[in-house]
Amino acid sequence: MAGPYGPWQPAPRPPLSGLAVASLVLSLLICLAPLGLVLGIVALVRIPGNGKRGKGLAVAGTAVGGAVVALATLLLVVGGVRFDAWTTEGGEAFGPRDTETGSLFDLREDDCFTPTGGLPTPGGDRLKSMSAKVVPCDEAHQGQVYGSFELEGGAFPGAGAIAAEAHKGCAPLLHDFALDTVTLPRVQMYYYHPEGASWARGNRTVLCWVGSAAGPLEKSLRQDAAAWDDAQLAYLTALRPAGEARVSRPAGEPRSDLDGATAWADRMADGASGSARLLRAEDAFPATARGPVDAFADRLDELSGVMRSAAKASTAEEFEQFLAGVGRKDGAREERDVRGALGLVLPGGGDLAG
DSSP, X not given: OEETTEEOOOOOOOOBOHHHXXXXXXXXXXXXXXXXXXXXXXXXHHHHHHOOBOHHHHHHHHHHHHHHHHXXXXXXXXXXXXXXXXXXXXXXXXXXXXXXXXXXXXXXXXXXEEETTOSOOTTOOOOSOXXXXXEOTTSOBSEEEXXXXXXXXXXXXXXXXXXXXXXXXXXXXXXXXXXXXXXXXXXXXEEEEEOHHHHHTTOXXXXXXXXXXXXXXXXXXXXXXXXXXXXXXXXXXXXXXXXXXXXXXXXXXXXXXXXXXXXXXXXXXXXXXXXXXXXXXXXOSOHHHHHHHHHHHHHHHHHHHHHHHHTTOSSHHHXXXXXHXXXXXXXXXXXXXXXXXXXXXXXXXXXXXO
């Protein structure tokens, strides 16, 4: 067909905006959604001036990228506290608090509480909910806060490094809270520590708590030193180096973390020998307990030697072979003899000290 001005040609279509296309594509890739959001905004600004197509794509890319970024921010805020746990055998200084439901961030030392979503599942490391019901300690509950401490500031060192510091830092606080850990029920030791998002907001607090998955707790686990006489308190204090080393054992298996396992064995060697030395030096024990105390100190020195050898293991198999012999040298029988001579509750007595 020909017109008065020559052959008719369809008007050329404007080119498609590459920025708009890239915005939508990148927004659908979660890790690149922030870049998709930025490209979408740039495309929307440029398209009216350059006449290119793709405004709808840019709008979609901006919307999707913005939604993904907003959701990621929310998850970081809500998930800014990580809960880790390891299993151990195991008077309220600030007074009881009124029953209330609030955030786990609001818990303080001596609080007895039940996490709204229950305790973490075995092998898991996150709670299902970040809220908790705080109750008087003489009512049924699942956990109790036994201490907290502040990490040093600076750049975020990574969740693994912080978890290791939390693990070590919570161990001595347990003995401030309950010096005679032998008489605690079978509980798990938990802690929370800040991750990247909460660290950036200035959170440096590690909260340490114990929980029972076997059944509800119905009293405070805090122990009162006034309940022990001088000899009993001297004995429990002397055992603290060995006890703190024992509960600082890393959660991972030697096959996955040999360095952590051997470092713990070294701490155990120091702790056992330190407790043996304190037991021998203590003069508060009655004459009837002196023999059992010295026998227990000898056994702790043997345990220290085994753990010192385990600390030098070059393979996980070698490490496990050393630990296989610990049962014959852990001093369980000698410990019962000492506790009996001092009038302390025997292990497995089923009652809480204090």
